[in-house]
Amino acid sequence: MKTFLEIVANDLYTKLDGNFENVSVVFPNKRASIFFNSHLARISDKPIWAPRYTTISELFQSLSTRTLADPILLVAYLYRSYVSITGSQETLDRFYSWGEMLISDFDDVDKNMADASKLFANISDLQNMTDFGFLEEDQVKAIQQFFVNFNPEDKTKLKEKFLSFWNILYPLYNSFRESLASDNLAYEGMMNREIIESIKSTSVIPASAESDLYVFVGFNVLNETERSLFRIMQKQGKALFYWDYDEAYIAPGQAGQSTFEAGRFIRENIRDFGSALDHGPQYANFRKPKNVHFISSPTENAQARYVSSWLGGVLNDSEPYNETAVVLCNEQLLPAILHSLPSQLITGKGKSSSMLLNVTMGYPLTDTPISSYVSALLKLQTDGASHRGEWRYRQVADILKHPYTSRLSSSATGILRTIRKNNMIYVPDSLFASDTALSRIFVRTDSTLALLRYLSEMTEIVGRSYMNEDKSDFNIQLYAESIYTTHSIINRLITICETGMLTVTQNTVARLIHQITSSRTIPFHGEPAIGLQVMGLLETRCLDFRNVIMLSVNEGQLPKSTHASSFIPYTLREAYGMTTIDKKTSLYAYYFYRLMQRAENITLMYNNSTDGLSKGEMSRFMLQMLLDNGQLFARGQSISQSAVSSPNEASQLRTLSVAKDKSVMENLYNRYDLEREAQYKKTHGDKDMLLTPSAINCYLDCPLKFYFQYGAGMRISDDVTEEVDNAMFGTIFHSCMEHIYGPNIGRQLQSSQLLDLAKDRAALERVADRAFAKEYFHKSDEYIEQHGTVHLYNGEQLLNRHVIVSYLMNQLTADAELCPMTILGVEIERYLDIEVPSARRFTTRIGGIIDRYDRITTPTGSLLRIVDYKTSTRPHKANSLEDLFDKSNAHRPYHILQAFYYSDVVSATEHEPISPALAYIKQTSAGSSPAIKIGKEEITDFASQVKDEYHEMLVSTIAEIFNPDIPFSQTDNVHHCEFCDFRTFCGR
Numbered sequence: 001m002k003t004f005l006e007i008v009a010n011d012l013y014t015k016l017d018g019n020f021e022n023v024s025v026v027f028p029n030k031r032a033s034i035f036f037n038s039h040l041a042r043i044s045d046k047p048i049w050a051p052r053y054t055t056i057s058e059l060f061q062s063l064s065t066r067t068l069a070d071p072i073l074l075v076a077y078l079y080r081s082y083v084s085i086t087g088s089q090e091t092l093d094r095f096y097s098w099g100e101m102l103i104s105d106f107d108d109v110d111k112n113m114a115d116a117s118k119l120f121a122n123i124s125d126l127q128n129m130t131d132f133g134f135l136e137e138d139q140v141k142a143i144q145q146f147f148v149n150f151n152p153e154d155k156t157k158l159k160e161k162f163l164s165f166w167n168i169l170y171p172l173y174n175s176f177r178e179s180l181a182s183d184n185l186a187y188e189g190m191m192n193r194e195i196i197e198s199i200k201s202t203s204v205i206p207a208s209a210e211s212d213l214y215v216f217v218g219f220n221v222l223n224e225t226e227r228s229l230f231r232i233m234q235k236q237g238k239a240l241f242y243w244d245y246d247e248a249y250i251a252p253g254q255a256g257q258s259t260f261e262a263g264r265f266i267r268e269n270i271r272d273f274g275s276a277l278d279h280g281p282q283y284a285n286f287r288k289p290k291n292v293h294f295i296s297s298p299t300e301n302a303q304a305r306y307v308s309s310w311l312g313g314v315l316n317d318s319e320p321y322n323e324t325a326v327v328l329c330n331e332q333l334l335p336a337i338l339h340s341l342p343s344q345l346i347t348g349k350g351k352s353s354s355m356l357l358n359v360t361m362g363y364p365l366t367d368t369p370i371s372s373y374v375s376a377l378l379k380l381q382t383d384g385a386s387h388r389g390e391w392r393y394r395q396v397a398d399i400l401k402h403p404y405t406s407r408l409s410s411s412a413t414g415i416l417r418t419i420r421k422n423n424m425i426y427v428p429d430s431l432f433a434s435d436t437a438l439s440r441i442f443v444r445t446d447s448t449l450a451l452l453r454y455l456s457e458m459t460e461i462v463g464r465s466y467m468n469e470d471k472s473d474f475n476i477q478l479y480a481e482s483i484y485t486t487h488s489i490i491n492r493l494i495t496i497c498e499t500g501m502l503t504v505t506q507n508t509v510a511r512l513i514h515q516i517t518s519s520r521t522i523p524f525h526g527e528p529a530i531g532l533q534v535m536g537l538l539e540t541r542c543l544d545f546r547n548v549i550m551l552s553v554n555e556g557q558l559p560k561s562t563h564a565s566s567f568i569p570y571t572l573r574e575a576y577g578m579t580t581i582d583k584k585t586s587l588y589a590y591y592f593y594r595l596m597q598r599a600e601n602i603t604l605m606y607n608n609s610t611d612g613l614s615k616g617e618m619s620r621f622m623l624q625m626l627l628d629n630g631q632l633f634a635r636g637q638s639i640s641q642s643a644v645s646s647p648n649e650a651s652q653l654r655t656l657s658v659a660k661d662k663s664v665m666e667n668l669y670n671r672y673d674l675e676r677e678a679q680y681k682k683t684h685g686d687k688d689m690l691l692t693p694s695a696i697n698c699y700l701d702c703p704l705k706f707y708f709q710y711g712a713g714m715r716i717s718d719d720v721t722e723e724v725d726n727a728m729f730g731t732i733f734h735s736c737m738e739h740i741y742g743p744n745i746g747r748q749l750q751s752s753q754l755l756d757l758a759k760d761r762a763a764l765e766r767v768a769d770r771a772f773a774k775e776y777f778h779k780s781d782e783y784i785e786q787h788g789t790v791h792l793y794n795g796e797q798l799l800n801r802h803v804i805v806s807y808l809m810n811q812l813t814a815d816a817e818l819c820p821m822t823i824l825g826v827e828i829e830r831y832l833d834i835e836v837p838s839a840r841r842f843t844t845r846i847g848g849i850i851d852r853y854d855r856i857t858t859p860t861g862s863l864l865r866i867v868d869y870k871t872s873t874r875p876h877k878a879n880s881l882e883d884l885f886d887k888s889n890a891h892r893p894y895h896i897l898q899a900f901y902y903s904d905v906v907s908a909t910e911h912e913p914i915s916p917a918l919a920y921i922k923q924t925s926a927g928s929s930p931a932i933k934i935g936k937e938e939i940t941d942f943a944s945q946v947k948d949e950y951h952e953m954l955v956s957t958i959a960e961i962f963n964p965d966i967p968f969s970q971t972d973n974v975h976h977c978e979f980c981d982f983r984t985f986c987g988r
């Protein structure tokens with residue numbers, strides 16, 4: 001296959017006899033010049049001067065004395081003009097996105113040399129329009145953003161608002177350009193227009209256009225300034241034009257008109273400027289035999305996963321990737337592609353240079369770690385400093401957990417652990433003082449400029465940490481490049497701030513940084529002429545590949561269904577020769593067919609699901625290939641179609657299980673075999689070797705989760721929270737009850753005592769304060785003795801204290817009805833050693849801490865009870881004992897299993913009837929019964945009613961846990977995964 005650039009290089013070499021002195025070759029983009037140069041180098045057998053390579057944008061810049069302002073500076077200038085014209089109070093961050101939109105409109109006006117005074121004064125045309133349906137959705141949204149609190153459904157208002165906005169555009173356009181010109185700056189359109197107008201009025205080409213010949217290669221749609229420059233150069237006899245196309249899409253159809261919009265601009269260009277190449281066989285490639293394959297895919301990511309197997313199928317092992325491109329129509333698919341490609345491509349290890357990966361498209365900056373780090377630093381500075389001169393936990397934790405903090409400081413994780421252990425809601429500076437990196441992070445900034453300088457320093461420090469990393473690793477390149485891009489954005493803002501053009505608060509600048517970074521992509525450097533190319537469609541301009549796979553070739557993606565945002569209605573854009581959506585469609589049609597024309601192996605994939613924004617339709621260009629097959633391809637050329645298999649929901653879930661091999665079984669025995677208790681205590685301190693009801697419930701919910709938590713001993717970090725979550729609420733309530741009944745163990749309590757206490761709110765508040773101090777604020781008994789229990793409650797904590805006191809009142813009132821009552825124990829430990837009937841018989845210990853053990857008075861006598869307090873609002877019910885062990889039930893009554901578990905343990909030594917009870921504290925009231933029922937039968941004598949059957953089921957579950965033939969597998973009940981802490985490991 002001869003590529004277009006190869007053909008041009010050969011032709012130009014012949015035409016100029018290898019003499020490229022004073023020749024400039026102009027491409028639409030930079031990348032093409034690298035490929036072109038490598039072809040040229042191969043043609044000549046002697047050393048030659050290479051021509052000068054430039055892009056059209058660089059050519060215009062070389063003809064101008066102005067400097068191109070960067071996008072951030074442009075918005076800052078426009079904002080200043082806007083505020084001075086309208087007197088608006090709008091903040092810069094709110095202005096930013098539609099400021100960008102306005103600049104893009106002004107750019108388009110100038111590049112197409114539209115008469116701005118007429119365009120923006122064309123108010124009468126607009127006023128006469130009664131139907132404002134000509135406004136695109138984006139335009140209505142922009143106007144709505146512009147005028148807050150306004151209903152776009154109100155058509156009269158919409159018209160009024162739009163017209164008042166339109167009125168300021170011309171003065172704004174002029175003022176913006178004047179303010180840029182006064183600092184010798186410009187945006188691209190302004191610069192191009194000034195050059196063309198100056199040449200036209202003076203007939204003098206700037207002296208900087210010093211080449212004898214300008215060779216324009218691979219252009220398609222031209223804006224008016226480009227067209228004018230081409231004409232000027234041609235008139236001077238200094239221009240040659242090479243167009244790339246295929247006769248299949250520019251040749252006239254049966255009615256004399258080509259049906260392919262892909263050829264629309266090329267036909268005009270050849271007519272206006274001629275062509276340096278004859279219309280010969282080099283333009284008849286579509287008719288050569290090709291392998292064309294259409295593949296539908298059930299998801300976007302499934303396409304990314306398919307790429308690896310496609311590479312394996314198209315290339316043999318020794319074939320270089322140089323002639324192969326993966327083209328993404330949906331650029332958001334890039335992260336998924338990078339994760340699915342063979343690892344040696346990403347790390348650059350073990351392959352020759354031709355087997356390397358070359359990404360020639362932008363990667364979203366917001367998807368990189370530096371973006372989340374800057375966000376965390378901004379949050380720390382804007383929300384993290386408390387009024388007490390300390391830092392708030394949430395913002396501190398986000399910084400300490402971030403991998404970049406760990407890169408800079410080895411003590412970050414330890415300090416976070418300390419903070420969590422002590423439940424420090426407010427963190428003092430002193431905690432970071434001994435660590436150099438952390439003490440640089442945890443400093444307060446008192447102005448916007450100081451905040452920006454702080455971010456600049458932080459990004460520089462993080463960037464320096466990559467200096468000695470292996471740059472051939474693609475991920476390292478990505479991280480280093482993203483840090484550099486972010487650092488540059490921040491430094492740009494510093495410069496603008498220093499000039500006085502950015503006088504905003506810290507919060508505004510934080511939002512502004514978010515706005516700017518969310519629209520940025522990271523350009524990748526590297527050696528673009530070698531390796532597998534992963535690119536966006538725009539980057540394929542002028543390039544040819546033998547093997548092409550294109551992903552997301554969906555209607556809506558190609559061509560894009562969203563119009564470039566603009567304030568200028570379609571009718572006016574069309575009337576003034578500006579860019580319109582149909583011009584863009586023709587342009588993308590050209591990019592698509594041009595890429596196909598010389599390729600030999602073509603695979604086009606599209607997403608056929610109708611989820612979300614996807615309509616599940618192949619692009620109109622693919623459809624056109626099918627319908628106009630005869631006009632495009634040689635006779636007999638076929639297009640095969642297939643589908644990537646549609647994974648059903650179950651197979652979409654990653655399956656993972658842990659086989660109980662020797663080391664897993666050893667872990668289990670070390671944890672639960674009582675013979676190894678001494679060893680266990682050495683490593684676990686005072687902790688008892690115990691198989692708790694929570695562990696059994698965990699196993700029944702998900703065996704794999706049991707393994708993670710109890711087998712492998714993976715720990716879930718206890719987060720510090722300012723909120724009193726449900727678990728903490730229960731702990732505080734338990735602590736209160738322990739405090740109330742603990743001193744009364746063994747005493748018979750009378751109803752009046754409990755009712756008196758229930759009425760004494762102040763006393764119960766003191767009990768609650770003590771429980772808060774111990775459980776929530778982690779204060780020791782000694783501390784409470786010395787300092788009391790006065791806390792600085794926040795509003796929510798105060799509310800929870802109030803609720804807890806109410807529940808205590810309810811519980812005491814309900815307990816009064818059971819009096820006389822004797823408390824036999826609170827928070828007492830009860831254990832039972834049992835033999836596990838597994839392949840390797842051993843003894844383990846079951847049991848745990850019982851909330852309350854009491855003896856109450858009943859009409860028939862007295863009753864021993866085992867009471868468990870529960871905070872749930874949904875009392876558990878069971879129809880049979882089997883329900884307690886039914887793994888398939890997402891709502892298994894595990895509270896009952898736990899209450900029976902304790903009853904089973906206690907009944908081994910206690911010979912009186914035992915009644916297990918569940919006190920749902922949020923529902924307890926006088927007259928409510930906490931007794932447990934199985935079906936309709938109340939369990940008042942555990943041993944005689946259910947013990948044997950229950951014990952058997954329990955032991956058989958324990959035996960299953962220790963059965964080496966049954967792996968720890970994932971639950972089938974995805975409901976349990978919803979709040980599982982191990983989802984990341986598990987992949988669910």
Ligand code: SF4
Pocket residue numbers: 701702703704705708970971974976977978980981982983986987988
């Ligand atoms: S995510 Fe689901 S399957 Fe995985 S361990 Fe947790 S509960 Fe089990």
